[in-house]
Amino acid sequence: MSKKQLALAIDLNVCVGCSACVTSCKQWNTSGSAGAMADQNPYDADPSGTFFNRVQTFEVGSFPNTEVVHFPKSCMHCENPPCVPVCPTGASYKRAEDGIVLVDYDKCIGCNYCSWACPWGARELDEFKKVMTKCTLCVDRIYDESLDERDRKPACVLSCPTGARIFGDIKDPASDIAQAIDSRNGYQLMPEWETNPANHYLPRDNKNFDQHANADKSKDEEQK
Amino acid sequence: MNPPFSVVFLTTFIGMAQGCFLALFGEQLREQFSTAPASGNLLSYGAMVVLLLLIAGLAASFFHLGHPERAWRAATMWRTSWLSREVIALPIFMCVVLIYATLSFFPVFNPDVSFNLLAAKSSLIIGVAGGVSLLLILICLGMVYLSIKILQQWRTHLPIVNFVLVSCVTGFVLAVGFYILLALVPTLRHVVDLDGVPIHWSLIVGLAGVFSLFLLFVCTGMIYACLKFLQQWHTPFTLANFILLGCSSGFMLATTLGAWLAPQTTHFFMTSTLILTIVAGIVRSASLLRNKGLVPKSTLQSAIGVKNPKIVQKSSGAMAPTFNRHQFNHGKTRLFIRSIKWIFLALVFVLPIVLLIVQLLTQVDLTLMLVTLLIQYLGLIAERWYFFADANHPQNIYYQVIC
Numbered sequence: 001m002s003k004k005q006l007a008l009a010i011d012l013n014v015c016v017g018c019s020a021c022v023t024s025c026k027q028w029n030t031s032g033s034a035g036a037m038a039d040q041n042p043y044d045a046d047p048s049g050t051f052f053n054r055v056q057t058f059e060v061g062s063f064p065n066t067e068v069v070h071f072p073k074s075c076m077h078c079e080n081p082p083c084v085p086v087c088p089t090g091a092s093y094k095r096a097e098d099g100i101v102l103v104d105y106d107k108c109i110g111c112n113y114c115s116w117a118c119p120w121g122a123r124e125l126d127e128f129k130k131v132m133t134k135c136t137l138c139v140d141r142i143y144d145e146s147l148d149e150r151d152r153k154p155a156c157v158l159s160c161p162t163g164a165r166i167f168g169d170i171k172d173p174a175s176d177i178a179q180a181i182d183s184r185n186g187y188q189l190m191p192e193w194e195t196n197p198a199n200h201y202l203p204r205d206n207k208n209f210d211q212h213a214n215a216d217k218s219k220d221e222e223q224k
Numbered sequence: 225m226n227p228p229f230s231v232v233f234l235t236t237f238i239g240m241a242q243g244c245f246l247a248l249f250g251e252q253l254r255e256q257f258s259t260a261p262a263s264g265n266l267l268s269y270g271a272m273v274v275l276l277l278l279i280a281g282l283a284a285s286f287f288h289l290g291h292p293e294r295a296w297r298a299a300t301m302w303r304t305s306w307l308s309r310e311v312i313a314l315p316i317f318m319c320v321v322l323i324y325a326t327l328s329f330f331p332v333f334n335p336d337v338s339f340n341l342l343a344a345k346s347s348l349i350i351g352v353a354g355g356v357s358l359l360l361i362l363i364c365l366g367m368v369y370l371s372i373k374i375l376q377q378w379r380t381h382l383p384i385v386n387f388v389l390v391s392c393v394t395g396f397v398l399a400v401g402f403y404i405l406l407a408l409v410p411t412l413r414h415v416v417d418l419d420g421v422p423i424h425w426s427l428i429v430g431l432a433g434v435f436s437l438f439l440l441f442v443c444t445g446m447i448y449a450c451l452k453f454l455q456q457w458h459t460p461f462t463l464a465n466f467i468l469l470g471c472s473s474g475f476m477l478a479t480t481l482g483a484w485l486a487p488q489t490t491h492f493f494m495t496s497t498l499i500l501t502i503v504a505g506i507v508r509s510a511s512l513l514r515n516k517g518l519v520p521k522s523t524l525q526s527a528i529g530v531k532n533p534k535i536v537q538k539s540s541g542a543m544a545p546t547f548n549r550h551q552f553n554h555g556k557t558r559l560f561i562r563s564i565k566w567i568f569l570a571l572v573f574v575l576p577i578v579l580l581i582v583q584l585l586t587q588v589d590l591t592l593m594l595v596t597l598l599i600q601y602l603g604l605i606a607e608r609w610y611f612f613a614d615a616n617h618p619q620n621i622y623y624q625v626i627c
Contacts (some may be wrong), residue, residue: 006264012249015539017239022541022542045264048546048547049542049544049546050547051541053539054370054540054542054620055541055542056537056539056540057537057538057539058524058528058530058533058535058536058537058538059528059535059536059538060535061532062534068538069528069530071528071584073541073622076538082302082451082452082453082505085304086304086305086306086307086450087301087305088297088298088300088301088302088305088307088308088311089294089297089298089300089308090297090300090301091297093603107294107296107297108290108291108294109289109290109291109292109294109297109298110290110291111288111289111290111298112288112551113307113447114229115306115547115551116225116454116617118452118619119261119453119522119618119619120618120619120622121548121552121617121619121620121622121623124547124548125250125290125544127547129290130290130291131290131291144293147265147281160550187527187529188245188529189526189527189529190273190522190526190618191526192522192526192616193452193453193521193522201528201529202381203530222312
């Protein structure tokens with residue numbers, strides 16, 4: 001486990017599903033020195049392409065008590081990443097200094113094995129580059145000292161119009177992200193696989209909405 | 225999963241090659257240590273066929289890669305990756321088969337050596353090599369525990385010392401026990417006493433081949449069995465199936481080669497093939513039953529962390545047909561999948577077993593053997609396709625609808 005673990009926390013209360021994070025992610029990462037994120041038939045009937053971040057939409061509950069949940073999902077930067085040890089070339093790695101899981105595009109042979117080992121489908125093979133790609137937490141931006149300090153954040157975080165995305169070091173108790181996770185019952189996805197995802201989700205506050213944390217609370221109350 | 229055909233051909237080809245080599249080595253042992261007549265060209269031709277199959281499998285694997293020119297890099301992460309271990313084990317096995325084939329083809333390289341002479345010359349080298357490798361294994365074993373940082377009780381060099389000492393003592397006790405057993409049972413002594421029996425160098429190379437082929441089986445099987453998210457694969461059945469199906473198809477190939485080159489061997493091969501195919505059929509059926517009863521560990525609820533029992537996906541995000549949809553979805557109907565299952569059960573097990581029994585009861589026919597081999601191989605392609613299609617990746621939860 002690394003001492004520092006950068007991650008995102010996504011507030012499901014305020015995400016409106018506008019996909020600004022998706023497009024800004026694509027814009028930033030397609031313009032970097034690592035080369036474009038390829039699209040196939042982007043303007044035709046059957047569009048396809050590489051994305052590091054996608055917003056999915058779910059309907060929760062039965063009518064009339066339904067709510068729409070917009071659900072952004074990118075690499076979880078697991079503290080115990082299952083995609084890293086399976087890589088036969090060492091192209092997939094987890095940085096010791098800040099816990100970001102990255103792919104070395106010059107070493108990747110495009111065997112897809114790491115994508116099989118990721119339960120979230122967070123890795124996508126770029127059809128043009130023929131290497132595995134994934135969210136880098138904008139590693140080429142967050143340490144860039146030529147930028148204003150307030151701009152040293154992932155593109156998705158800066159572009160979110162509702163502030164649904166919080167970025168920071170979850171191991172630093174004083175950070176915004178750690179405090180948000182702590183005070184608002186931030187949770188991890190698919191805890192059953194014990195990968196300890198670094199990215200967290202902040203549940204909806206709506207009492208009628210049977211959300212993860214609320215269900216856990218009621219369980220606690222039952223036990224009491 | 226969407227079955228990648230390059231991997232389907234890779235695993236079926238090398239599995240057959242491994243099984244066939246095992247069969248050939250079995251035949252060589254039989255000739256060496258019993259009165260069975262020599263099989264002529266069978267071993268050398270057979271080893272060549274094994275080598276060709278391995279080359280075909282290796283070639284197929286390159287089509288799976290986005291950057292085949294960097295394939296050599298795949299040998300670097302053997303400490304953590306089963307795929308990397310397979311990338312090392314396959315060429316090792318290929319080299320051993322190449323040496324075996326060369327020795328079998330050119331008798332000049334493969335003189336008869338009487339066992340005691342051979343023993344005198346080579347036992348020292350083999351003994352030293354064996355000793356060193358055993359020590360290495362024990363050190364590795366010790367390091368398994370030592371390397372776990374959080375378990376401080378194991379963070380000393382004592383585990384290694386412990387393992388070495390305990391193993392030496394156990395080995396010594398076993399040797400003494402074996403010696404006493406030999407002293408008590410005279411017939412056993414006769415079997416073990418190889419003084420003066422002429423053997424070929426290829427027998428020793430063959431033994432190395434058997435070791436490396438099992439190493440390869442383990443690596444190949446573990447590539448799939450180690451992925452815990454793919455519950456259909458995360459079971460010892462995966463390994464057992466790779467080994468048994470490889471052996472069944474390999475022995476089938478050896479039987480066919482035997483029917484062509486050395487008809488006197490076919491009875492041995494055919495009986496072994498029959499047994500292996502029946503066992504493989506039982507184990508594969510058991511694994512099908514096991515997978516049928518699997519409950520997915522991940523649900524839509526755990527995937528998005530909402531406990532409400534009624535959740536429906538409305539959109540899976542930007543652009544519809546993504547890498548994820550293509551890689552983890554075969555896009556076939558349930559009826560198609562079920563048909564493939566029954567087709568492979570019939571082609572890999574039922575039909576070959578019937579055809580083998582018919583030939584055992586009547587007489588071996590080369591054409592019929594070729595047909596049996598072909599039927600089983602076609603079935604194996606279906607089996608491997610099904611193996612991939614059957615694995616349901618948890619990421620599919622996030623990609624249920626296109627919007």
